[in-house]
Amino acid sequence: MIDLILTIIGEILIAVGVFCSLVASIGMLRFPNFFVRLHAATVGSMGGSFLPIIGAGLIALGSDFPDKWMFFGGLIVAAIIVMLVSPAGSHALARATHRARVAPVEPKVTDHLKEDEDEKEGEKD
């Protein structure tokens, strides 16, 4: 009984992940510039990768593998690394792109980061 519940929960998580991955890839292709595409990348990494890996771990736990606990542990470690690493990487990339001014900051109201940098440069001069 508990095996069946684990398998069904895992399959639901994987189905949600597939949907998120497809949506994120379409968004990655259709969005206009880099800072808008960051949203699509977040959907793709957290929804499209973190959830299905946990779902795969639950399916492995609910099946009759000989070493299913090693499967579960490895997949959970992979999920935790993805969860930690993808926001930090996107943050570093976005900040560097903004400071190098390679991509236009297009739909914007104010740009506090640019104001701060201008202030700092003014202090140096």
Add this chain to the structure above:
Amino acid sequence: MDTQVFTFIMIILPIYLVSLLLYLIRAFKGPTISDSVLSIDAFSFAAIAVMGILSLFFKSLVLVSIAILLSVWTYALDVFVSKYLEKKEMGE
């Protein structure tokens, strides 16, 4: 494992392949270097998920450890490119 999970995986995998292909199109098209790096990022995270699902399909633990290493290398790529864009010098 019963056949129902196998058929589920067989339905899931082509959709993942389509999304991987779309990420690759953006990686080749991307007007700036950050766009291609971001889409390669998303591509590798989706590939990690595919590896996790395929490890169930083949019942082998090898793909899981490769997935962990691939995620760390993806982070290294991000950090490398952002350091290059920010300071133009790797050591500082």
Add this chain to the structure above:
Amino acid sequence: MPLIETFLAAYIMLTSVATLIISLYGVFYKPHLTKKIISITIFGDAVNIFSAIVGFRYIYPVAPPILLTENPTAQDLTNFLEVAVDPVPQALVLTAIVIGMAVVSFMVFLALNVFRIYHTLDTRKIAEQRKRSEE
């Protein structure tokens, strides 16, 4: 042997040989030193894939060369011999990867020094600069 497996083996062999030849073309004809180094790494990878393919067996239940039981009987060993792939090319590839890595890192260091002296890695421009300095 089914036809599809013969076709797949021929396909993999042909593509790895084609990769070898294309990387040789890159080593000879690309003027930039970074592209030459990248071509050499591709050459090494193609050779490694080729030798790993040579050790593969085209049978259905195929297994890595690892025994999973701790105290194998004679029956276990014969079963293992029926499914396991050839471990010798894998071990040779393992050592070849590390030696290739050492060679590539040394080449990168030398190329970095060339860049520091000539401020470019294009071999045509380096030749021009040398000619000018000799005059």
Add this chain to the structure above:
Amino acid sequence: MNTKTVISLLVIISSLLAISYAIADQATGVIPQTGLRNLASFYLENTLNPSNKSYWTASPEATSAIVWDYRGFDTFFETSVFYLAIVGCTLVFELYEPPKSKTTKQTELGLTIIVKVITKIVGILIVCVSASIALHGQLTPGGGFQGGAALAVLPILFIITMSRFALDRKVNDTSMIIIRALGLCGIGITVILPLFLGFITNNNAYIIQNQMKPDALVSLPSTIADKMMGGSLWMLNVSEYIAVGAGFTLAFLLLSLPERSFKKILEEEKYATY
């Protein structure tokens, strides 16, 4: 078309013909093959064979057994090649005084604090995963090289996120070359260990011997606390893990030296020699 182009075209076409002829003449064996070669079946049959212990290595993984036991000398000298390549790199980048950082502020070095904290957390995970890969080398796919290559992600991440100057006190070129030499010494000691055992127990013994052979009755312990350790394989794997990790770290530390320190040296040399 000059002579250089003709020669390179000739080399490319002749190598293509040579490889095609070798494959067609079955130099690589019948492809696609379904059977095993004699050498491969010898290794697979003898790597863990409790009933016939005359050529066994006490390791369930045949690839590790070949790398460190049956063809141990290959791997030993190949590790020396890697060590010499790293030594050559340090000689190419010889510096008389180490470069100093421009700023002393900790916040201006490297990337933002979010990335630094995440890198520290991920670093612990990388050390755990790579150590498990290296220590399970005799049971699962893995070993010293693979573990060291996985550990090499750590210096890249730390140098780039924290900057080279923040790590300089503990992790510098000298300490890395000392650790690299310690790893190589570990391999050397494990290689000579059977000779000492043979001298003490008054038996015949070979260099880099692992388990007992028909004419040399010296063997290293094959199991520790009922776990398969493969005799000398785990010691060699751990030494190789340390050596490869330190070598990669040294290469990345040298590659991340800032350009301005070299500019000064090159200008001085220019005025001195020409």
